[in-house]
Amino acid sequence: MNLPAAIVPSRLDDLLGRARREVDEGRLPGFQLAVGFEGEVVFAEAYGDARDDARFHTYSAVKPTVSLTVLELAAEGWLSLDDPVASILPTFGTKGKERITVSQVLLHKGGFPAAPMAPRIAIDRAARLQRYSMWHTTWEPGTRFEYHPSSAHWVLADLIEEVSGRPFADVITERLMEPAGQPRWLAIPEAEQGDITDVYCVGEPIDPTEFEAQFGVALPVTEVTDDALTSFNDPSVRALGQPGGGGITSASGFASWYQAILHDDGEILRPEVKQDALTVVRQTHQDHMGVPANRTHAFILAGGDGRANGRGHGHTVSPMTFGHGGARGQLAWADPVSGVSFGFMTHGLERHRLHEARRSVALSTRAGLVTTPVD
Numbered sequence: 001m002n003l004p005a006a007i008v009p010s011r012l013d014d015l016l017g018r019a020r021r022e023v024d025e026g027r028l029p030g031f032q033l034a035v036g037f038e039g040e041v042v043f044a045e046a047y048g049d050a051r052d053d054a055r056f057h058t059y060s061a062v063k064p065t066v067s068l069t070v071l072e073l074a075a076e077g078w079l080s081l082d083d084p085v086a087s088i089l090p091t092f093g094t095k096g097k098e099r100i101t102v103s104q105v106l107l108h109k110g111g112f113p114a115a116p117m118a119p120r121i122a123i124d125r126a127a128r129l130q131r132y133s134m135w136h137t138t139w140e141p142g143t144r145f146e147y148h149p150s151s152a153h154w155v156l157a158d159l160i161e162e163v164s165g166r167p168f169a170d171v172i173t174e175r176l177m178e179p180a181g182q183p184r185w186l187a188i189p190e191a192e193q194g195d196i197t198d199v200y201c202v203g204e205p206i207d208p209t210e211f212e213a214q215f216g217v218a219l220p221v222t223e224v225t226d227d228a229l230t231s232f233n234d235p236s237v238r239a240l241g242q243p244g245g246g247g248i249t250s251a252s253g254f255a256s257w258y259q260a261i262l263h264d265d266g267e268i269l270r271p272e273v274k275q276d277a278l279t280v281v282r283q284t285h286q287d288h289m290g291v292p293a294n295r296t297h298a299f300i301l302a303g304g305d306g307r308a309n310g311r312g313h314g315h316t317v318s319p320m321t322f323g324h325g326g327a328r329g330q331l332a333w334a335d336p337v338s339g340v341s342f343g344f345m346t347h348g349l350e351r352h353r354l355h356e357a358r359r360s361v362a363l364s365t366r367a368g369l370v371t372t373p374v375d
Contacts, residue, residue, distance in 0.1 A: 062247025187241025
């Protein structure tokens, strides 16, 4: 493809060289990489055993599509972000969750980060609603930030279903994907899964003592285990469309969707929703690594405090860069200053937390430099 004049070939080559090194040195089996600019995907590559026509698992990188749908419904008056969740989903209002607001759920401030929702329960909405009554808080809602890998977005999905009266994945597809020129990312029917690449784990886990020596904190224990991540190979799990991590797309899909959001003038998001989601930081509590979260209601902003790398962004992107990565190295973001969007996807799930973090920052840092300097 012909590159726009603003894309510097040598910088793109540097990005590609760093990504290919992961495959050439045996750390990853393959990847897709895509760069967006001026409203379109201007470069895409599949390398190693990754196919250019395949789709991959997004994991948590799908979360903004769910959050933005909730923000749009709130802007239309279907709900308020200040509403207690229990005023809309009554079964949620138990065991310390009575006053948790929609906004707190969006910002991972709800206090139920590890609440379980097995696929066999999640497939039945009535069973999901009943499960909420069994969840309890582990800290006072609103007082801190702790990432909710899956629980918060099940609640958001059911808020969408409750106020719209329709399956959450259908609503998200119609509101956030189709207007952006994208197909469905959530709840892919089993008959349409033939191009999805199975995932598997690679590398050796980091030694917990090494992690603690490096970062001064204990290695966190979360639900994002090898078994949990590889369970997404199950066609029934893909068809379920787990709203906190069950997305399916390509690296080009990421880069293209972020370009659509970046250049949207009201066709996808209301201006006030876009302004809030892309610019208004509402969560600055520190995460377990001591890094301020810097979250809007939908995205993680790079920020200008020199800690962008701790939020999964590169060293060279602008403070206004917005995005949300996925487990074990899936990358998706856009920089309003440079105009670049970036997508990186792999089916090799790196077990070593430090290796994965270094790769993600290295790639995003190089992607942030692919254009000529902005005057």
